[in-house]
Amino acid sequence: MGNELLKMDGITKVYSNGVLANENVNFTVEKGEIHALVGENGAGKSTLMKVLFGLETPDEGAIYLNGNKVKITSPSDAIGHGIGMVHQHFKLVPSLTVAENIVLGIEPKKGIFIDMNKAVKETEELAKKYNFDINPKAAVGDLSVGKKQKVEILKALFRGAKLLILDEPTAVLTPQETRELFEQLKGLKKNGYTIIFISHKLNEIKEICDRLTIMRSGKTIGTYCTADVSEQDISKLMVGRDVVLKVEKEKVSPKDVVLSVKDLNYVNENNKKVVNNVSFSVRSGEILGIAGIEGSGQREIVEMITGLRDIGEGEVTIDGENINSLSIKGIRNLGVSYIPEDRMTYGVAGNASIEENLISNRYSDKELNGKALFKTNKIKSLTNKLVKDYLIKCKSPSVNVGMLSGGNIQKVVVAREFSTQPKLLIADQPTRGIDVGAIEFIHKKLVSIRDDGCAILLVSADLNEVLELSDSLIVVNNGEIAAYFEDVSKLTEEELGFYMLGVKKQSEDEIRRAVYA
C-alpha cells in the first residue's frame, strides 16, 4: 500500500490506576479515506486517539506519518503534523465570533492590530470552499450545536489539518444535521482529506466509511472494508465478553409492580429527543436490566425516576404514587434507594467521614436524634455494623471517604443504600471501575436484596453484569426501547448486540410486554 498516511504500531497504554486501555494496538489509515474506529465504551478508541493527538503518552509503540516516525507529545505537535481533532465537547469561546474562534492563537496581523477583515475573509473563503454555510461574524454562543461543530472542523482545517479525527460527531446532532455533516465529510474526502470517524452507529458507518477498524477490550480485532462486512458481522465482532463472571441465583418469582414508567419522553437542551416513548415496569423480587450503548437515554431515564432531572413528559409511579411533583427526598421516602453512576459527585461527599456518609440518607431519623443533638452512640453502633457487614476496609469509620479505594467507596454507597430495606433500588453502573472482589461482593448483595423482595432496576454498560444479574432485560437504542426479554438466561450476547447497535428491533407489541399492570 503506497498511500498509507498513518500507522500506529504496537501502541500500549496503561493508566496510572492500572487500567490497560490499549494493548499492542496496530492501526493504519490510508490517504483520502474515511476510516471508522468502532468499539464499545471502554474498548480503547478514545485512548488511542488521545495518543495520536498528543493528549496521552503511550508506554510503548510508535506513530508513523507518511512512513516517517514522528513524536507527538502535545496537541500542538499533532497540529504541526497536520492532525486535527474535533472533540465531543467543543473547545470554543462563546462570546467570540466564528472568525475570532477560528484564528485564535494564529491571528492575521496588521501592525500591532488583528487584521479582522482578513480573518473574516479567510473564514468565508474556507467555508465556501467546502460548502459550510456559516456566518463568520456571528457569535459562537448563538449558534446551534451543528453549526458549532462546523466551526470546530473549520478551525482544524484553518490550522492546516489533513487528517481529521471526529470523536462521535453525530452523538449530539439531529438527523438533519447529521445528513448535512455527511455531505460535507464526503466533500472533504473528495478534496483529499483523510478522516477518522469514531462511532457506534453501524448504519452511519456503512453509509460513509470506506474501511473500519474494530476494537474490543483495548485490542484491535481487525480492519475491514465496509463493503465486505454486514452490520451483523460488525456487531458480532464488537460485542463480546472476555471473562464470564458467574453469579449464583435462584429463579425469580416476581410479585407486584413497584415501579411503573409510562410514555416517558425527554428533549434535551440541544432540542434532541433523547428519551422517546419509554414504558416499562419493575416488579417486586426481580432485577430488570437496561442494556445499551452509553448515551442511548439511560442516564436521562434514571435521573427522571430518581428526581435528579425534571420529568419531560410522561408518568412515573412508585407503589401507585405519582412522583412527577415529588422532591428527591419525597421519592426516597417512598422506599427508593439509588446507586448513582458517578459515585464521587452523587454517591459520596469525599471530604466527609465514612460515618457521615453512611447516615447521610437517614440523619433525620428519630432513632439517630435526641432532642437537639445526634445520638452518637447509636450512630457509632450502626455505622460499625455496616462497615463490618459490607466489608469496608478502613482504619476507622471516622476516616474521610475520599481516602478509600474506588471499590471501598462504592461499598460505602452500597451499604448506605441497601441497609434501609428499600422497596425499589435503582443501580446505575454499580460496579464500574472497581476491583473484582468488590464486584463479586456487590453482585451477591444485589441478588440477596432481590430475594428479600426488593424491585431492582439495573443499568449497566457492562454486558457481563446485565446478562448475569438481570432476570429480565430491556435494550435501549437511540432513546427508544429496542427490545424486551422476559427471560435473560435464553439470550445470547450476539443477539443482544444486534439490538444495542440498532441492527434489529422488536415490534411494538413485543416491546409493550415490558409493561405489567
Added chain:
Amino acid sequence: MKTLFNIIFSVNFGYAVLRVTTPILFATLAALISDKAGVINIGLEGIMLSSALAGVIVSAATQSAWIGLLGALIVGTLMGVLLAYFSLDLKADTTLSGIAINLMASGGTIFVLYLVAHDKGISTSLKSMVLPKITIPLIDKIPVVGGILSGHNVLTYISLLSVILMYILLFKTPLGLKIRSVGENPDAASSVGINVKKVKYLALAISGMLAGFGGAYMSMGYVSWFSQNMTAGRGFIALAAEAMGSSSPLASFLAALIFGIADALSNSIQSLRLPPEFVQSIPYIATIIGLIVNSAKADSKKAKAEEEK
C-alpha cells in the same frame, strides 16, 4: 432645594466630577482587564494605596513628580504580578489572596510611612511633588465646557485616554483576543496553544499598573500628600462599577462616572447643613444601589434568555 440645584448645575461641580472620577476610573479599568482574563482582582484597593505611598516617597526622594509616578507604576505592576503568583503558581484562592494584599497594604503603608516620615497619619513632613495640571488650548476659552474640561491634572486626561486604549487592546489586538478567550474558556485557549498562565500574568500586571496610576493620582494630584487609608474604598467601588459596566470599557466608564458624581456630590453638599455622616455615605449607598440594579438587570436578562429557549 434651590441651593442643591445651584451646586449641581455649576461649572465647579462638573469639574469636580471629573476630578473625583479619575481614581475610580483607573481602578475600574484595572478591574475590567483582570475580569476579562478570568481573575477577579480584589486587591485593587491595596495596590492603589501602596502606589500612592510609593509615589510620595519616590517623588520626595528624587524631587521629580514623573519619577515618582514611575515608582508608583512599578509598585502597582509588581503587586499585580504578586497576586498572579499567589493565585496561579501557589494556587491560593484568588479572592483570599486579594484580601491579603489589601490587609498587607493597609498596615504596611502605615509602617513604611512611619519609617520614612516619622508620622503614622500623614506624609506632610516629606517634600513630595505633584503632577502638573494641563490647560487645553482653545477648549479652555469655551465658556462652561472649558471650565469643566480644561485645567485638570495630567492623569485625568490619561485616565480618559485609557478607556479608548483599553477598548483597542481588548478588541483589536491579538493579546486582547487571547485575554478574552482565556477568561471565558481556558480549555479552548490552551487547545490552540495559548499559554493560559502567561496571559493571566500579563493581564494582572496591566491591572496592577492601572491601579498604580489611580494610586499615584490620589497622592500626587487629588491631594499633595499621603494619608493612611486615603483610597477609602475606591478599589471596591471600582469593582462595582466594572460589574455594572458588564465588561465593556465604555459602559464601565459611564458606571465609574456615576460613582464619581455620587462622590462629588458628597463633597459639594457638605455646605448644606445635612448630617455629615449621611453625606459621606452617599458614594457607598450609590454602590449598593448600583449593584442591586445591575443584578436585577442580569436576572431579567437570564429569564428572557430562558424564555426564548
